[in-house]
Structures are given as structure tokens and as C-alpha cells.
Amino acid sequence: MTVPQSPKTLSCPSCGSSLTVRAPGHSVSVACSSCGAVLDPNDPDHKVIARFKQAEGSPRIPLGTRGKVRGETYEVIGYLIRASEADGVPFSWNEYLLFNPYLGFRWLTEYQGHWIIAKAASGAPVRLDADVQYLGEKYKHFQTAKAHVAYVMGEFPWRVKAGESAGVEDFVSPPRILSCERTEDEINWSIGEHIEGTDVWKAFGLQGSPPVRHGVGVAQPSPYKGKWRDICFVFLGLLGAVFAIQTFFMFFSQNKVVYENSITYVKAPANPGGAALVTDSFDLTGRRSNVRIDIDTDLSNNWAYYHMALINEGTGSALNFGREVSYYFGRDSDGSWTEGGKGDRVYLPSVESGRYYMLIEPETNAPKVKYRIQVRRDVPRIGWMVWAVILFILPPLWFVYRMIRFEHHRWSESDHPMFEAVESGDDDDD
Amino acid sequence: MREISCPSCGAPVRFMSAQSLLSVCGWCRATLMRRDLDVENVGKMAELIPDPTPLQLGVEGKYRGMHFALAGRIQVQYPDGAWNEWFLFFDDGRTGWLGEASGTYMISFETEVKEPLPEWEALKPDQEVKLNGRPFRVSDIRTARVVGGEGELPFRVMSGYDAPVADLQTETEAFATIDYSDGHPRVFLGETVEFGFLDLRGLREFEGW
Numbered sequence A: 001m002t003v004p005q006s007p008k009t010l011s012c013p014s015c016g017s018s019l020t021v022r023a024p025g026h027s028v029s030v031a032c033s034s035c036g037a038v039l040d041p042n043d044p045d046h047k048v049i050a051r052f053k054q055a056e057g058s059p060r061i062p063l064g065t066r067g068k069v070r071g072e073t074y075e076v077i078g079y080l081i082r083a084s085e086a087d088g089v090p091f092s093w094n095e096y097l098l099f100n101p102y103l104g105f106r107w108l109t110e111y112q113g114h115w116i117i118a119k120a121a122s123g124a125p126v127r128l129d130a131d132v133q134y135l136g137e138k139y140k141h142f143q144t145a146k147a148h149v150a151y152v153m154g155e156f157p158w159r160v161k162a163g164e165s166a167g168v169e170d171f172v173s174p175p176r177i178l179s180c181e182r183t184e185d186e187i188n189w190s191i192g193e194h195i196e197g198t199d200v201w202k203a204f205g206l207q208g209s210p211p212v213r214h215g216v217g218v219a220q221p222s223p224y225k226g227k228w229r230d231i232c233f234v235f236l237g238l239l240g241a242v243f244a245i246q247t248f249f250m251f252f253s254q255n256k257v258v259y260e261n262s263i264t265y266v267k268a269p270a271n272p273g274g275a276a277l278v279t280d281s282f283d284l285t286g287r288r289s290n291v292r293i294d295i296d297t298d299l300s301n302n303w304a305y306y307h308m309a310l311i312n313e314g315t316g317s318a319l320n321f322g323r324e325v326s327y328y329f330g331r332d333s334d335g336s337w338t339e340g341g342k343g344d345r346v347y348l349p350s351v352e353s354g355r356y357y358m359l360i361e362p363e364t365n366a367p368k369v370k371y372r373i374q375v376r377r378d379v380p381r382i383g384w385m386v387w388a389v390i391l392f393i394l395p396p397l398w399f400v401y402r403m404i405r406f407e408h409h410r411w412s413e414s415d416h417p418m419f420e421a422v423e424s425g426d427d428d429d430d
Numbered sequence B: 001m002r003e004i005s006c007p008s009c010g011a012p013v014r015f016m017s018a019q020s021l022l023s024v025c026g027w028c029r030a031t032l033m034r035r036d037l038d039v040e041n042v043g044k045m046a047e048l049i050p051d052p053t054p055l056q057l058g059v060e061g062k063y064r065g066m067h068f069a070l071a072g073r074i075q076v077q078y079p080d081g082a083w084n085e086w087f088l089f090f091d092d093g094r095t096g097w098l099g100e101a102s103g104t105y106m107i108s109f110e111t112e113v114k115e116p117l118p119e120w121e122a123l124k125p126d127q128e129v130k131l132n133g134r135p136f137r138v139s140d141i142r143t144a145r146v147v148g149g150e151g152e153l154p155f156r157v158m159s160g161y162d163a164p165v166a167d168l169q170t171e172t173e174a175f176a177t178i179d180y181s182d183g184h185p186r187v188f189l190g191e192t193v194e195f196g197f198l199d200l201r202g203l204r205e206f207e208g209w
Helices: A197-203 A225-252 A383-411
Strands: A008-011 A018-021 A029-031 A037-039 A048-051 A066-069 A072-086 A089-100 A104-111 A114-120 A126-128 A131-134 A137-156 A165-173 A176-182 A187-195 A256-266 A282-284 A289-297 A302-312 A318-332 A335-340 A343-351 A354-364 A368-377 B002-005 B012-015 B022-024 B030-035 B038-044 B060-063 B066-078 B081-090 B095-101 B104-110 B128-131 B134-153 B161-169 B174-179 B186-193
Touching (some): A066 A197, A256 A354, A289 A302, A302 A368, A318 A343, B104 B174, B128 B174
Antiparallel strands (some): A029 A037, A037 A048, A072 A089, A089 A104, A104 A114, A137 A165, A165 A176, A282 A354, B022 B030
């Protein structure tokens, strides 16, 4: 039995150019790149079966180039430019047909610098409304378009027909893409996977660099998706640490009342402002930590200003500070209102241990103010925790923003853009 | 294994398996049917179409750990090429089929199914058919043109006849073929496999590959 094994050469019956058949026995159409004639290599007369009026086209990977893609050797035997349009905007992509006599055919497609290596699907994906399921994985509908062949070169295992358009549906689950091609008499499913342009160049030993990529590829894996879990873990870890530290402080803070007194201040007309109160001495113990001072008054539509000093008996050093309390209320056309409050609270951070007393000197318009003062040592605070949580949540928020932006760019070319206001996707995300 | 001399040309013809009903003489293409202790020459088998298959009789491989050899084939012609069904002998005595064309490889086994099968005339594309409880969908209904066979085969294969067959798919690699050419439908259940998965040895060589 004579079997076609090695490449054979034939001449184009239309223009006489020499054509190489690289997959004899498999190829059913051979396109002459010089004149656009497509002929049947198995017909003894090499009958022309279709004719393309084609413009210039030159594959970036020349026909006959061999390369090792994912460990398997293939030869480029065919090249197509396929064209379509979306919302009235024409676009086109490149398809390279790869062949290996043992492994059959693969497709290498390139659109805007994004590459996909594809093969025939081995099962029939199941439709779920608009989406499909294949091998247990869900693929989201990306685009439905009509595509036609704009340029043809090399050989193909099917009859290339001029002017025939195919309905193409793409479904994605990055880095994979499922495509369904429908012609009058056939439905073909293929399963593809994203491949880096630089890997294609390396695989086929090509000179220069692959075409620059624009936007986000349909099946380009998101650099964010896999890291999402890690980010969540880190965030939750930090949150846990914050709560642990807080709990620790709650347990080990003294949170102890060291001085408390209720005082009635009566304005002495003869001696305005001269009614300073000197408190009893009290001990601030333990590590250097905060002191909280609360004042509660019975002010009503009035104000009071407290000049205060915390004085260390041992060293004589004084911490002077002032607090204002004002409380007003009333009723107007909008109803009742209040302003301010009857009390005040202040934290004095980082006070050394020692024996202390306070000087309190109120100043007020009220003839008489009753107030209560309380001094607390080493009070656990939660304010820092709020800041810590805000600080820790910023990186995940930024991450989510980047992740959504990436998907937005991917889907902006689809039938289902994520946001209606489509910006021009001109920044390159790699 | 049994070896006889071809009654037509005298060349040695082998019957490796008791399940082989016929063997085609590799030399003169006489179709030899097994008859008790003897063989009967039932006619000359047509030449197969030269096709670019990487497989040939004698190729060995492994499927799920079980060694097999290619003992025969049936070639089916399509408008754009040929499809081969290779008859497999497994070391454990089972027989199976390796369907192959253009780098697609499908292993299947003839299987009795408990469900009643649809009539050929009643088949519709995309129809659901349950085979041993598993749902399949009819993906292709066609009349395949059988060119002929070579080597050993488990049923009578003639030169050039039309075989009504239905292909059924699932969402996965699992597939089924129902062959209606024999009066009663025969069901073959199997799966699509990768070339590398079969660990094939003794393949044809292609210049430059």
C-alpha cells in the first residue's frame, strides 16, 4: 500500500506557483498565497475549489515552521485571517493551523497580542442558559459573532469555502476558552488555553518579539484571582492579631479609679476665679500608661472651663491642661435642639507612676456648678484598633479594585461589558 | 493463537484470538472465515484507501494499565478522509476498539445495555438516550461507507457497504456509538483519550517526524 508520508509539492493550476503539501492525506484544501486559489490536493488535476480575492497578509509564524508547544512538536501548515464585527466595528484575528502526524491538529490564534492554543473538544459542552458547562467547569458566554475568512494561506483538513461565514460563540473560564463554530452543516467545539506570546516565540524559535499586546486577553489569567484567598487570609490574620492584642490589654490593664470626688463650685463675687481645688493625693502605679479624666457637670444652658494640672508630688513636674464643657438646649421652629454636653473626657497618655495630686480651677458664667471628677489609671483604648483596621483594609480594597478593573478590561470587548460606560481600554495590563 | 496457510495463496494467516471470526490474508487479501476446524475463503477484500494513519497492525499499547495489540481494522470513508476502527486484543482476553483519525483517539468496548434502544428511523439529533443509566446525546446520525477491513475481525466485514451508525456524546470524554448495520443495534461505550495516554509502540514512521 502506498501511503502519503512525506511532504509533496504541486504547482498551482491557476498561477503556476509551487505549493507544498505538509500533511498529505489529511489536507483537503491547499490555498495558493500568490493568487488566492484554493485547490484539492487529492484531485489528480488539483481542481480549484474556491477562489479568494485577497489582500496582502503575512503570517508572523511562517508556514513550515516547527515548534515545541507544551512538550509536543507541531508544524505550522495553514494560516487564516478571520474577520468579524462588533457593534459595527470591524476586527480581525490570526489563526495558525498546527499539525503533527500522531497528534493531529491544533490551533494557535492571536488577537491584539493575546495567544490561545486550542484543540477540538472531546465532548459536547452542555448549555446552561447563556453559559455552558464542560468537564465539570462552567464557562461564561463572552461573545457571539459571525466570522468570515479574509485571508487564507497553506492547507486545511476541510474544504475552505469562499464567502462562507461561520457563527462563532466564545465562552470563557480563564485561562481556558470554549469556542463553538457553526457552519451550515457542522458544529465544532474547541477548547483553548491562554499561552504567552513570548512562549510562542520561544517554542517556534522566532526572531524579534511577539506582537505588543493591548488590553486584557479573553482567556488571559487574572494575576489577582489566585491571590485573593491569600489576601483574605493575611487580612483576617492581621485582624485577629489586632483583636488578640486588644484582648491582652483588656486583661492586663489596671483600669482603676484612683480619685473620685463631687464638688459644688460657687462663684465667689469677691474672688473671681480664685476657687482652685487641690485634690487629695493619689497613686498612679504600674507601667507608664494613660490616665483618663472624666468630668460630669449639671450645666444647663451654660459653659464652664476647667483649668487643670496633674502634679507629680515627687518631682514637682506639672501637666497643665484645660477642658471646656458647655451644654445648651432649646426649641425653635425645627423642634428642640441641644448643643454640647454636660460632661467631658480626656486621656493623658503615657504618665509615669508616682504620687500625684490635681489642681482644678473652674471658670464659668453660672453662679453655681456641681461637678463630679473621676481619675482612672491605665484604661484600655479601642481607637488605635479602628485605625489599624482601616490601615489593614486598604491593601485588600486596592486589590479588589485592581481585580475588578482587570475583569472590566477583559469583558469590555465582550457582549457583556461589566459597566455600561465603556472607557477606551488603552492601558496595557500585564 | 492459530496459524494456517491461506487457501488462496499459501501465505501464513494468523488467528490470534478465539474471538476473531475472520482474518484477511495480508498477502492476497482473501477473506478467511473461521468454520469449526477449517477456514472458508469468502472472497477478496477490497484494498483500503491509503490514509495517513500513524497506526498499523501489530502496534501495541496500554489502556488503563492493560496491554493490548492492534489485530485488525475496519476502514470507513468520509467525503474528506478516512476513519479507522482498530480491533484490539487485551492481555486479559477482552477485545475492544480504537477509533482513530487525524490525531483523535477513542477507545470503546461493545457493551450490553439494559435499556431498549431507539429505532434507527426514530433517531433525532440532540435526542437524549440512556445507556446503562447514563445519559448521552445523539450528536451525529450518518450512514458510514465501510471500505473494508484487514487483519482479524470479530464479525463479518465485506468490501464496501453502508453502515448506519449514530454517535452519542456527553459533556465529558465519554461517548457511545450505536451500529445499526447488523439488524440488531450494537452499542459501543468508550472515551476519547490523548495520544500519549495509550503509550503506543510500533507506530508508522513519518519522514522528518
